[in-house]
Amino acid sequence: MTRCRLCGSATLASVVDLGATPPCESFLAADQLDEPEPAYPLHLRVCTDCWLAQIPPLITPEETFTQYAYFSSYSTSWVEHARTFVADAVQRVGLGPDAFVVEVASNDGYLLKHVVDRGIRCLGIEPSVNVGAAAREAGVPTLTTFLDPATGADVRAGHGPADLVVANNVYAHIPDVVGFTRGLRALVADDGWVSIEVQHLLTLIEENQYDTIYHEHFQYYTVASAARALASGGLALVDVELLPTHGGSIRLWARPAEAAGEPSDGVSPARAEPRARGRVAEVLDREKAAGLRELSGYTEFSTRVAKVRRDLLRFLIEVAERGETVVGYGAPGKGNTLLNHCGIRPDLLPYTVDRNPYKHGRFTPGTRVPILPPERIAADKPDYVLVLPWNLRAELIEQLSFVHDWGGRLVFPIPELSIVEVGS
Incomplete structure (x- = not known):
């Protein structure tokens, strides 16, 4: 991308480079797991003339x-x-x-x-x-x-x-x-x-x-x-x-x-x-x-992004080494940016769940994490539930209060890693 899509300026400055990821809503069916998967650069820049932040239009609507x-x-x-x-x-x-x-x-x-x-x-x-x-x-x-x-x-x-x-x-x-x-x-x-x-x-x-x-x-x-x-x-x-x-x-x-x-x-x-x-x-x-x-x-943003990644990976690795279990809740588009940027795959997150039946039996793009119905959490009773749609924090703390029944806890990765006791 060489010019701003709003004002046409050529003065675009880097904000954060998240590498290359697949489109976030391109969930995979089981028969696609052995097929190649396209990935595109995900690099946010800002126009220093009109200050519109933007990424290159590498895929079409x-x-x-x-x-x-x-x-x-x-x-x-x-x-x-x-x-x-x-x-x-x-x-x-x-x-x-x-x-x-x-x-x-x-x-x-x-x-x-x-x-x-x-x-x-x-x-x-x-x-x-x-x-x-x-x-x-x-x-x-x-x-x-x-x-x-x-x-x-x-x-x-x-x-x-x-x-x-x-x-x-x-x-x-x-x-x-x-x-x-x-x-x-x-x-x-x-x-x-x-x-x-x-x-x-x-x-x-x-x-x-x-x-x-x-x-x-x-x-x-x-x-x-x-x-x-x-x-x-x-x-x-x-x-x-x-x-x-x-x-x-x-x-x-x-x-x-x-x-x-x-x-x-x-x-x-x-x-x-x-x-x-x-x-x-x-x-x-x-x-x-x-x-x-x-x-x-904008200059410190990429440094803080790197810390979010390190903190989440450190947590997941420590949980695995203790022999405890962590599964995901939700399969939103934002979650796929997080999973791909952090390199989180089924060895660290064996599955996530979602209320949308359209996603059941599919896999997250890039990281290939299975997506299951929400009832699986109560059946498996994991030690931790990683909440990917963190923006629904209040709603999901209430919805997932049953996790307290077996001593489970919720994990929110953004704005910083936090572990939440739910229920009473």
């Missing part, structure tokens, strides 16, 4: 998302997060019975089903054939395609402009960030709203969340770089919320530039209400204080 292994509805907390968002958005945007809501990357309908329940017209745009089919079976109208400006224009022509466009956890997943943003602008009404949730680069750096770097995530945003990306497609940032999801995310509220007013200070629009302007300014100040608009904010 079509390769990843035509058939997809992630179904949002298997996370109880994520479904509740979506329900709360819909309730709040109805009030904020003023969505009435004649409103129209579009969600881009709508997955299995985890969010739009709450819109359907309110009797509000909606449409999901989801590129994955299998996941979109699950949404339609759940009663959520879903179009199977990728978003670009032409798709946005077609949906607008066929269904009318959207009062609200939602794009949760997809803004990092598209290599053509400018084209995708123009697609969002094509969808939204001239006086409408766009809501985007995406992981915050600030918390990724501060909390050592390097396992969220994988080939599906082409870029990693601060509020400052996100505002610039939105402006590239004719949208203006009007507000931001800090969220705990995925270890720390930002919810960006944007509007068409002509509805939002002229930008103030290059980021917050002049006609945004003062409280919203204040929230944007506060987060921008935090990012600047953390050094994320200069190289100093």
Whole structure:
């Protein structure tokens, strides 16, 4: 990668190099274990002009998302997060019975089903054939395609402009960030709203969340770089919320530039209400204080990443030498970055479990760790359970409280290795 995909600058600086790994959602069937497996460099760099952090676009969205292994509805907390968002958005945007809501990357309908329940017209745009089919079976109208400006224009022509466009956890997943943003602008009404949730680069750096770097995530945003990306497609940032999801995310509220007013200070629009302007300014100040608009904010990250790896490997090796057992919980994409970077294979982690039946009987990419149903943990009673979706810490401490019955403990690898007693 020689140029920034947002501003075209050639001044890209290394942040962390995680070696080469397979795509994180390319789970293997048993009959694929003797076949070669492609791996691609995973090297995060930051543009020193616009400060967009990014990896090279070595795989295409079509390769990843035509058939997809992630179904949002298997996370109880994520479904509740979506329900709360819909309730709040109805009030904020003023969505009435004649409103129209579009969600881009709508997955299995985890969010739009709450819109359907309110009797509000909606449409999901989801590129994955299998996941979109699950949404339609759940009663959520879903179009199977990728978003670009032409798709946005077609949906607008066929269904009318959207009062609200939602794009949760997809803004990092598209290599053509400018084209995708123009697609969002094509969808939204001239006086409408766009809501985007995406992981915050600030918390990724501060909390050592390097396992969220994988080939599906082409870029990693601060509020400052996100505002610039939105402006590239004719949208203006009007507000931001800090969220705990995925270890720390930002919810960006944007509007068409002509509805939002002229930008103030290059980021917050002049006609945004003062409280919203204040929230944007506060987060921008935090990012600047953390050094994320200069190289100093990035230079120590790779050193801290190396320590996470050493600590986890040391723990697993010591457990094995004591003759104790450790198994995994979850098979998220982030877990595969961690397993591959640390070189953790079945000799140290004999299996992991997952609630998603699609993954049962498959194997993690690269490391070939078997994925089993969750009931296997209670049957085997391991000494430790390594929690790979650490971002669901509170939810999983409650779900896995039964591990206490035999004296088992939970292990969280990030932001630093921690061993947790559960239950009572």
